[in-house]
Amino acid sequence: MVHVAIVGGGLTGLSVAFRLRHLAPGVAVTVLEPRDRAGGNIRTEDRDGFRVEHGPNGFLDRTPSVPNLVRDLGLADRLVAASEGSRKNRYLFLRGALRKMPGGPLGLLTSDLLSPRGKWELFTEPLRRSRPPKGDESVAAFVTRRAGKEAADVFADALVTGIQAGDPSALSVAAAFPRLPKMEREAGSIVRGFFKAAKQRKRDALARSEPPPGPMRMWSFREGLGALVEALAARLGDAVRTGVRVKSVRRTASDWRVETDAGPVAADAVVLACPAYEQAAVVSDLDPHLADLAAGVAYNRIAVVALGYRQTDCAWSPDGFGYIAPQRTRRDVLGVQWCSAIFPDRAPPGCVLWRALCGGVARGDAAEWDDERLSRAVHEEMKLAMGVRGEPVFRRIVRWPRAIPQYNVGHLDRVAAIEARAAAHPGLFVTGNAYRGVAMGDCAEQGELVAARVAGHLAR
Secondary structure, three states, X not given: OOEEEEEOOOHHHHHHHHHHHHHXXXXXXXXXXXXXXXXXXXXXXXXXXXEEEOOOOOEEOOOOHHHHHHHHOOOHHHEEEOOHHHHHOEEEEEOOEEEEOOOOHHHHHHOOOOOHXXXXXXXXXXXXXXOOOOOXXXXXXXXXXXXXXXXXXXXXXXXXXXXXXXXXXOEEHHHHOOHHHHHHHHHOOHHHHHHHHHHHHHHHHHHOOOOOOOOOOEEEEOOOOHHHHHHHHHHHHHHEEEOOOEEEEEEOOOOEEXXXXXXXXXXXXXXXXXXXXXXXXXXXXXXXXHHHHHHOOEEOOEEEEEEEEEHHHOOOOOOOOEEEOOHHHOOOOOEEEOHHHHOOOOOOOOEEEEEEEEEOOOOHXXXXXXXXXXXXXXXXXXXXXXXXXXXXXXXXXXXXXXXXXXXXXXXXXXXXXXXXXXXXXXXXXXXXXXXXXXXXXXXXXXXXHHHHHHHHHHHO
16 A cells, blocks of 8 residues: 655644545555654643643634634534634733734824834835845845834834744745735735735635625634644544654655654655754755755744733733733743633633743743743733732743744745755655744645645656
């Protein structure tokens, strides 16, 4: 029987396996995962009545890949939508206080996040004729060119901090936020691009005889995000082998040989869906140049600090998503998610659960602090930003030494070179969140695309 080995049991690897089984039912699939459980950074932990997400807190329905996966796994009845307040109310911590992010033009007019000059530069973005540079451009440079330096310092920093915990002056806008330069190319403006995209979504819905689409929403499951990867692993059954570390891959005269610490695995195709640094180690003997390219993808360090408080010890009960502390402010936390205000059943009655992210590119040192220092620093930030009076009644710290891949300027050229080198080895495929998107939707989408490519290769 034709066999495909998938190295890495995160969302991308599991999605490749799941989709490949439907595209090529006669193909055997094996997912090799070094840890004791599949799912990668997606994990939900229930402890002392609190429900803590170790990695992502939810997924957006901006693209159909995760919703389609949920449907095909029969999980739709377990979905829970994020609260309306979490969609509308998001904050920045600046100048010693929480400041609400504007929800539209009127909110921007009355906001104190920008000076009058900064507001004028942002409002006149549709009128600005600015020629993009010939090469790659950082997020900070792009937003400064389009909307002014203040908008870049406040909003671009917050956007990058909230998603990549990276450096806006180092991250590539084309790689990290490809919709933005596309809007500039196609509509001449970011603002006009958003309006054009909204009109197109309405036209597409009308063509499908569907009602006009509502605003983008965040989703999870009653049991937490872990329900998705657990369902994928359960559907794949014995095809998922945990606790198996892949050491190398090599091509033989007739097939591929995957060398693991549990013995060799023969395969007709190999999909590398593990982190880029693990891919580099796996292919180092096969193709040293490919290994060097993959090893060049940088990662940041993140510590997740979940604290539970009694509601009576909180000055107020927030109705919102949380807040970001832009990295240029160099605070001890990157941001805080008000988990129990976003989704139900995240904390026991009478308590709240708030989850802080520490570290990132600018403050990687904070992710290395010991548990006591880290939790104390986060608690002090909670006292300052949220007016907390009492000590936390719950604490859970999760550390990710290599958390989020950083799509620095030149990233897309690196990805093109990686894919070209991999293509020189027929039957070898590379994917994962190190290359074309870090969000859950990106991982599920890449799972679909790579599964189709693998199926096409095997059919030849």
